[in-house]
Amino acid sequence: MKHVKVYGPGCKRCEATEQMVKDAAARLGVEVDVEKVTDAKAIAIAGVISTPGIAVDGKLVHAGGLPDRLRLESWILA
Amino acid sequence: MTTETHTPNSRYEIPAWGGHVGVVAAAVTWWLVYRQLLPASEWMASLFPVQPGSHAASAIAFFLYDVPKVMMLLALIVFAMGVVRSFFSPEKTRAFLSGKREGAGNVMAAGLGVLTPFCSCSAVPLFIGFVSAGIPLGVTFSFLISAPMVNEVALVLLFGLVGWKVAITYLGFGLAIAIVAGFVIGKLRLEGWLQDWVQDIHGGTDAPLVIEGERLSMAARYRLGIDAVREILAKVWIWIILGIGVGALIHGYVPEDLMARIMGADAWWSVPAAVVVGIPMYTNAAGVIPIVEALLGKGAALGTVLAFMMSVIALSLPEMIILRQVLTLRLIAVFIGVVASGILSVGFLFNAIF
Numbered sequence: 001m002k003h004v005k006v007y008g009p010g011c012k013r014c015e016a017t018e019q020m021v022k023d024a025a026a027r028l029g030v031e032v033d034v035e036k037v038t039d040a041k042a043i044a045i046a047g048v049i050s051t052p053g054i055a056v057d058g059k060l061v062h063a064g065g066l067p068d069r070l071r072l073e074s075w076i077l078a
Numbered sequence: 079m080t081t082e083t084h085t086p087n088s089r090y091e092i093p094a095w096g097g098h099v100g101v102v103a104a105a106v107t108w109w110l111v112y113r114q115l116l117p118a119s120e121w122m123a124s125l126f127p128v129q130p131g132s133h134a135a136s137a138i139a140f141f142l143y144d145v146p147k148v149m150m151l152l153a154l155i156v157f158a159m160g161v162v163r164s165f166f167s168p169e170k171t172r173a174f175l176s177g178k179r180e181g182a183g184n185v186m187a188a189g190l191g192v193l194t195p196f197c198s199c200s201a202v203p204l205f206i207g208f209v210s211a212g213i214p215l216g217v218t219f220s221f222l223i224s225a226p227m228v229n230e231v232a233l234v235l236l237f238g239l240v241g242w243k244v245a246i247t248y249l250g251f252g253l254a255i256a257i258v259a260g261f262v263i264g265k266l267r268l269e270g271w272l273q274d275w276v277q278d279i280h281g282g283t284d285a286p287l288v289i290e291g292e293r294l295s296m297a298a299r300y301r302l303g304i305d306a307v308r309e310i311l312a313k314v315w316i317w318i319i320l321g322i323g324v325g326a327l328i329h330g331y332v333p334e335d336l337m338a339r340i341m342g343a344d345a346w347w348s349v350p351a352a353v354v355v356g357i358p359m360y361t362n363a364a365g366v367i368p369i370v371e372a373l374l375g376k377g378a379a380l381g382t383v384l385a386f387m388m389s390v391i392a393l394s395l396p397e398m399i400i401l402r403q404v405l406t407l408r409l410i411a412v413f414i415g416v417v418a419s420g421i422l423s424v425g426f427l428f429n430a431i432f
Contacts, residue, residue, distance in 0.1 A: 011199040040202040040403050041275060049207030050168040051200040064167055064195060066305075068298070 002032045002076060007043045007053035013066055014038075017052040024072045032076065097297035112150055119143035133330045140326065148238045148318060152231065153307050159230045160306030163195045164299040168204055171221070176211045180264045183217040188256035191224030198226060198397055205404050209272070210279045216264020223417060224256035227392040231314060232363035239371040247428075248384065255388070255420035262416050271409035314364040321368035328372035338377030343432075348382045349425035353418050356389025366390050381428025388421045 004021050008014025018036055025032040037043055043051065050064030054075070061075045119142040128134045171194045175187055196204070201222065208218040228249060236245040269277070294302075341348050370383050398410055405413070 007203075009199050009202070011197065013197075040206075043203045044206035044210070045279065047207070049172060049200070049204045050195070051197070051203060063169060064200075065302075 002030060003035070003057050004032050004076070005035045005037055005046075005055040007037045007046055007048045007055070007063075008051040009040060009043070010038050011051065014052040017054065017066055020067060020069070020072060021054065021076070024069065024076055028073060028076060030076050094296050097300050101300055108150065108154060112147075115147055115150070116143060119146070137326045137330065141322065144239065145318065145322060148235060149311065149315065151234050151238045152311060152314065155230050155234045156307045156310045157303040160303035161299050163193060163306075164294060164302045166190070166194045168194055168196065168200075168207070172208055172211050172213065175208070175213045175217060175221075178213070178217065180214050180216055180261060183214060184220040184257045184260045184264070187213075187217045187220035187260065188224040188228075188253050191221045191256060192228045192253075194221075194225065196225040198400065201397065201400050202403050205401070206276055206279055209276065214264050215269055215272075216260045216262070218260075219263045219413065220256045220260025223259055223392060224253060226394075226397070227256065227388065228252040229363065231310065232367065232387075232391060235318075235363055235367035239367055240374065244380070244384075248387075251384070251424045252388065252392075255392070255417065255424065259413075259416045259420050263412065266412065268409055268412060271406045271412075273404055273406060276404045317364035318368065321365040325368035325372035328369065329375060332372075332376055334376055336376075341373060341378035341382045343379035343381070343429040346426075348379070349385050349422055349429065352382050352386035352425065353389040353393075353421055356386050357393045357414070357418075358395050359390045363387075363391055379429045380432050381425040381430075384428060385421050385425030388424065389418070392421070393417055 002025070004025075006014065006018045006021060008017065014036075018034060021032065021034055025034075037046070043053070046053070046055065047060055048063050052066075053063040054061055054067060054072075056075050056078070062071070067075075119139065122142050123135065123139045126135070126138050128138065171190045175183060175190070178186060205218060205222065208221065209215060233245050233249060236248055339345065341352070366387055370387055373383050374380065393414060398414070401410065401413075
């Protein structure tokens with residue numbers, strides 16, 4: 001079970017990112033638990049300064065803009 | 079990061095040269111179409127049964143020529159900026175600025191504000207990220223003022239509708255305001271006016287400064303440029319049409335001397351009035367600039383109009399509300415005061431010179 005956090009205040013791209021994570025996990029058959037972090041303070045403390053950001057199992061892997069599909073899959077598989 | 083193998087993804091099957099060829103072909107096509115815009119629009123305008131030289135005729139010509147022209151210029155520049163911005167990121171900018179002092183730091187922050195991809199929805203995390211990395215408050219403000227104010231949409235619209243001189247002027251003075259306002263805020267030493275919780279983070283976070291290994295191929299950068307064009311055009315076209323519509327109304331129905339009297343260079347109070355009116359207004363550059371162009375045509379003074387534009391774009395109420403999470407009201411007041419003074423100076427300076 002992977003724990004994925006999507007950081008973003010709730011803009012369109014953040015929602016799209018969340019959906020991308022879920023889709024990628026479904027494609028790969030990996031069980032994930034996606035948590036959305038929308039509080040500005042929590043986002044900042046996590047070290048994300050450009051949203052949307054993604055952390056997998058506590059490790060920050062992406063920040064700023066939509067993630068690349070291939071990379072996203074590699075993060076979920078790693 | 080070991081599994082970058084199988085999963086087929088058409089985006090990355092394009093070899094690098096294919097991407098370059100595509101971009102060159104698109105650029106040539108763009109140029110050929112752009113050159114034909116004026117004759118094509120004149121031919122199409124001649125099909126309308128209106129009196130040549132009438133208000134209706136000029137409005138039609140304007141729609142048929144200026145709208146496509148501005149959209150094409152936008153597509154070109156937004157694509158180029160999208161590719162350029164793929165080499166920058168807020169994380170890199172933060173790492174670069176973190177050792178810099180005030181002064182030179184303000185200049186670099188204002189410049190990077192133009193080049194770094196920035197969305198006002200992440201203004202708060204960005205602000206905290208900068209300040210907690212030890213970037214001086216004033217330098218952070220230089221970035222936050224220049225990023226929204228000096229943007230390619232505003233510059234392209236000014237260039238396409240008003241002229242390159244005004245566009246360059248806006249660029250230069252937009253940067254100058256960002257640098258000077260940030261410098262002044264830095265000198266005031268207002269770190270204590272941040273919200274308490276921000277000051278607590280200020281001590282230090284153990285978060286990584288730069289995320290490792292985001293190297294992109296050139297094809298991926300082109301892709302980002304195309305994404306940027308799609309996103310911006312989808313967002314902006316309605317504003318351009320609305321703005322041009324209002325502009326056309328001003329062209330057609332506002333009496334010539336009225337604007338000269340209200341917004342002309344002789345009315346000294348018009349510059350502060352333009353700034354005050356601009357603060358609560360929130361539209362993007364795309365909506366304001368066609369209106370600005372029409373006002374200029376009606377005898378409004380350039381400085382007054384520039385001040386209005388800068389105030390609308392740089393001092394927007396929604397952004398203040400977002401920043402309220404990290405800044406105390408006192409600090410927001412200082413921020414508005416300093417930036418507004420900068421805009422006022424630019425307005426007066428221009429009305430005096432031109």
